[in-house]
Amino acid sequence: MRSTRDFAIYLIVTVFMCLLSIQQGLSLRWIKFDVPSPVNRGSDVVLTCKFDLEREHLYSVNWYKNEDEFYSSKPHHSPPKTSSKRGVSIDLARSDSQHVTLKSVDFESAGTYRCEVLADGPTFKTLVRSGMMEIVDLPNGRPVLTGGEKKYRPGDIVSVNCSVPMSMPAAVLTWYINNQKAQKKYLKEYPLEEDSEGRKSATLGLTFTAQRCHFSEGQLTLTCNATVHSLYAEHALHTGVAAHPVSAHFGDNVNGSESVSGCVRVLLVLPTACLLILFKFL
Structure with a gap:
């Protein structure tokens, strides 16, 4: 009787863990995150925050530079909310919930960029990643x-x-x-x-x-x-x-x-020794 009850408990726990695993497999997950670096001064840069909602519903995607929010995208809210930050000039025509394009970056554009993806309730699952961007100014000419x-x-x-x-x-x-x-x-x-x-x-x-x-x-x-x-x-x-x-x-x-x-320092001693040994046996 006891063994039957233990088996039933084991079966219930196993099924529960399988369902939990399936549920987690269908939750919010990363596909690609990218903050290009180094970047040449004056060029346009695409920040990538690509994710898969699976069965979740998106609440918002927020971008931060050095802890200050500069871009926030929410479903059914157009255009996205932007904030003026030094070194950050957004090309809205080439930006969406998974990509943000910065125009003509400068030295002030350097820093830490963080993407925060927030799912809607009831789970409110969150993805957060960050990356450093270095701005370089290449020499105008050859040595x-x-x-x-x-x-x-x-x-x-x-x-x-x-x-x-x-x-x-x-x-x-x-x-x-x-x-x-x-x-x-x-x-x-x-x-x-x-x-x-x-x-x-x-x-x-x-x-x-x-x-x-x-x-x-x-x-x-x-x-x-x-x-x-x-x-x-x-x-x-x-x-x-x-x-x-x-x-x-x-x-x-x-x-x-x-x-x-x-210099090619040819060691003549070894070839000479070899020849002497060869003549000895002839």
């Missing part, structure tokens, strides 16, 4: 090189500077010698220049002594790469030829790097 010579001899000092136009944040600069990354000891970082809007211009110098094997193909090639996040990637080249035909000497350094990017 510029100064210094350097058209011809070099082994022993000459090679000195070139690479500068990038104003941007926010400052561009990241990287020097390459004959396609190999230059060692840190050859680099000189200059103080950032800054304008009234907070944009910065970066300059990175490269100085090293030319060696014979820098001219293994009769030419020295220096490359300055400039990047700002994944939105800007440009480079500038400097080439100098050998003043007189030269050949790479054993032990010279091709790329200004003694470790990974150094």
Whole structure:
């Protein structure tokens, strides 16, 4: 008798949990949330707050920037309610309950954006997500090189500077010698220049002594790469030829790097040893 009652209780609990699971599966849920970042200054941005009501009824969708509400959409309420906020200019023609379009974003548009989706009663289920938006201002142009010579001899000092136009944040600069990354000891970082809007211009110098094997193909090639996040990637080249035909000497350094990017230091000892062993057995 007891086992029958226990089984009945188990069956009731199982059915209840199944029904609860089904009910939860049919409730308000996220499909996609997106706050683009980084974003180029002056561009339009679409904030996405996409959800599935399932069997719920929507009460409201609210957007906040740094805790201040700037957009509220409710069914049967048109147009949506908007509030004036610094850095937030809404394109109502391209906005709805699941997307909000911001026009021509500026530095003041940066911040934390939060979407709040509220279902109607009796459940009043709520979805909340937030994301950071960073605004960048890309350089208006490519890197510029100064210094350097058209011809070099082994022993000459090679000195070139690479500068990038104003941007926010400052561009990241990287020097390459004959396609190999230059060692840190050859680099000189200059103080950032800054304008009234907070944009910065970066300059990175490269100085090293030319060696014979820098001219293994009769030419020295220096490359300055400039990047700002994944939105800007440009480079500038400097080439100098050998003043007189030269050949790479054993032990010279091709790329200004003694470790990974150094001259091809062919170890002649090993091949020689192999030949001696081979002749011994002949």
